Amino acid sequence: MGREPPGTGLEAAAASRLRRPVFLNLTQIQMPVGALTSIGHRISGVVLATGVPAAAYLFALSLRDEGGFAQVAALFERLAFKAAAIIAIWALAHHVLGGIRHLLTDFDIGSPLRVARRSAWFVNLAGVAVALLAAGVMW
């Protein structure tokens, strides 16, 4: 097989792809609301995952003995713990609602753009609303 002369075939395609303008400044790109929901789903998932070891520790401590249970209960009076709990509740609410939205899409419910936009707004706002509600209950 002889080598292809430059400027033809795959090489040319690759070269023209490289010349295409790329603009990926996240602070200036106008993201559609569905993209925010999607990225929010990832961010909330990672937030929840990082919280799992701490939650497992608290679960173990609360079940160890009376003292451990009292320690966990006392944590709920601490400001830093409450703040962390509210972030976790936002992440859980956003992740669960976004997840239900995904599951509905699997069954072809809510896929048309107008409906998808509306449900994306709902997920983003409801996640924050649940977090605010939790904050109101905790204080």
Place this chain on the structure above:
Amino acid sequence: MRVRFTGLKAWWVQRLSAVYMLLFVLFLLYSFALQPLREFSRWHAWVARPGISVAFLAFFAALLGHMWVGLRDVLLDYAKPAGLRRGLLAAVALGLLGLCIWLLVILLGLQG
């Protein structure tokens, strides 16, 4: 042993675990609303009940499977040099395995 949860299998793990976890969390909220477990002895006795322990066990299994698929997806997308990606994937897998053993020990300890 190769349990990698890729492709269609990962898709199923993600969805079935999500549905179970959602039902379990709703069940937890419902139970706590009915009877707030404010004392150690009642909380401990409740979690130690065989049915509840098994439900927690299934929840932890679902959680760890769901975490593996989700964190793996994120790392495959963003962890760029292949070496770093492999290292992070191995670290996550080890961490999840450790969590799995720890949670099993907690639940088995209740049955003693």
